[in-house]
Amino acid sequence: MPAPAFATPPQPVSTETRLAYVLRHFRLAYENVPDISIGYVDTQPQLQVADGAGGFFSQTNPYPAAPNMREWLGQSVPFFFDAEPQRPLLELLPSGHPIINADIISGAFYLLSGWQEYYSEERDQHGRFPYAASVQRQYGFVTMPVVNYYFDVLKTAIQHMVGHSLQPRTWLNGAQWAAFVTHDIDNLYSAWKAPTKAAIQRRDWPSLARHLWQHFTQKDAWDNLEEVQQTVASYEAKSTFFFLPEHRKAANGTPNADYKVQQALLVTQIRHLHRNTAEVAVHGSINADSVKLALETAAMREIVDLPFDSGIYLGNRFHYLKWEPTITPLIVESIPACYDSTLGFAEHFGFRNSYCLPFFPFNFQLRQECTFLEIPLNVMDATLHHPRYLQLAPEEILPAITPMLQEIERFGGVCTLLWHNENFDPANKNTGPRQFAEIMEYLRSRAVAFVNGQDIVGEMNKPTSTSS
Ligand SMILES: [Zn+2]
Structure with a gap:
């Protein structure tokens, strides 16, 4: 069952849009995020993220290149849009400002926005995007909240800049x-149906009689x-x-x-x-x-x-x-x-x-x-x-x-x-x-x-x- 065709060619999702969408969620995830500028090199931000997306968000490919695995919080975490895997994840520039060398903004946008299912045409018999077609399945990270790991990298860089720790939001x-x-x-009202049907198939008439008796005299188990x-x-x-x-x-x-x-x-x-x-x-x-x-x-x-x-x-x-x-x-x-x-x-x-x-x-x-x-x-x-x-x-x-x-x-x-x-x-x-x-x-x-x-x-x- 294919997804509906697009009526008009999709528009690129701009860098500014991706950045705003991701940072809005980052600021919802932690208490008191300080007001520092975060972005790519062209805006000369206080905290720089390497740009690794190339033209991906101007096109309609559901899947990016395979992620690189990097260690973070003792886990092996997949980083998409990671153009320079030989460089450390977090590094200090000569200016003293930190840089994050994997494009965690693009990675977070890709996963959080559900880009893969929007642009994939795979659907199951109920018209749903199947797990089997997901990057979570392909790279084995469905039980890892990877965007939260990316946010933890961002949080760590910010803590380094401001000298105090950022706490996750509380409930x-x-x-x-x-x-x-x-x-x-x-x-x-349907708990009685399956056992009744099974009794008929087994030709188990005492059991059938018991199930029907219960059905007509007692409340349904559901x-x-x-x-x-x-x-x-x-x-x-x-x-x-x-x-x-x-x-x-x-x-x-x-x-x-x-x-x-x-x-x-x-x-x-x-x-x-x-x-x-x-x-x-x-x-x-x-x-x-x-x-x-x-x-x-x-x-x-x-x-x-x-x-x-x-x-x-x-x-x-x-x-x-x-x-x-x-x-x-x-x-x-x-x-x-x-x-x-x-x-x-x-x-x-x-x-x-x-x-x-x-x-x-x-x-x-x-x-x-x-x-x-x-x-x-x-x-x-x-x-x-x-x-x-x-x-x-x-x-x-x-x-x-x-x-x-x-x-x-x-x-x-x-x-x-x-x-x-x-x-x-x-x-x-x-x-x-x-x-x-x-x-x-x-x-x-x-x-x-x-x-x-x-x-x-x-x-x-x-x-x-x-x-x-
Ligand atoms: Zn339901």
Whole structure:
């Protein structure tokens, strides 16, 4: 499934645009960044970065030359646009000013903007940019937030100039990092279907009778919103529930919700969640355009009585993590007071934009940053054990994701976790309540701040730097 063709030839992204986009995010990542000039040699900045991009950003190649591996913070880190690998990463010029000899501005722009997926035509059967086509896959760094490493190089150079240390931004109550726990609500009433079907296939009539009896006399195992909320609360945490306001299948047959969000009993349950620390958000339906997403957002805002002008942000995450880079940012941008949390790879946990903090996606049409905040998704339950994704054993899950969690903690980032309500069903032994509990216990043991999307938007809008 190819990406839509470009109507007009793409415009080059200028050096100034790249520099402004990257430095804006750098200043959001650290407290009190001093007002010093950072740039390439032609502007005679106080802190110089070597220009290694050549004509790359005037063209439409999705992939740059292979990165050089350099040591930083004890890790082997890939540096793209690194024209002089024989020179040290950080060096003092005869003037006494530092120079960074790899073009970390271009590298950070390339990864954070999602350049590869905008210009690549690779899409999977759901129309998504596949992990298999990514530089993260090719060079093996999906669990390393490489842009944060580049920022650490920049930070180190600045500390050398000003003689004091720069601290990463902190979260609620001064916590060093944050966790954004989320649930996509695709299904509430379908737990009985698979075991019933399996019993029929086995011609196991007693089992079939038992499943049907349970179905008609008991609540469905996935009809568990309050249990999910209480489980999360037992860790002194809160979480965000993304509801799917579309129950009809997409034109290509892909299912949306198995429930109708405006059904009276469910409305009562959603309002109850909303009153009890849970955040309510929108799970944008398959192929929703601006009009559809606006209607879906308005429906959810009406249920919890948060009009668009209330100043309260309402999150969105697209069903199936469907994100078409040439269109989707414009759709999200058209929704007032909206943040998004779609950008993760379904196939692998880690960092799709190689960054562990919320960021403003790049609008390639206008060649400027988008107005909405993206809270990137790091780990989804389905990724961990699925025929087409990873096949981790239950006891392998926490050890597998711990290095990624340590990276987020190291850089003061946000860990976004997606655990579907279906997977709070005790019948799930692979990615079920037990594995969720292990991750939550780890997060709590590392003194994370449990935040929701509204908290994150508020924190990111607080000034952290002495200059803009
Ligand atoms: Zn979904």
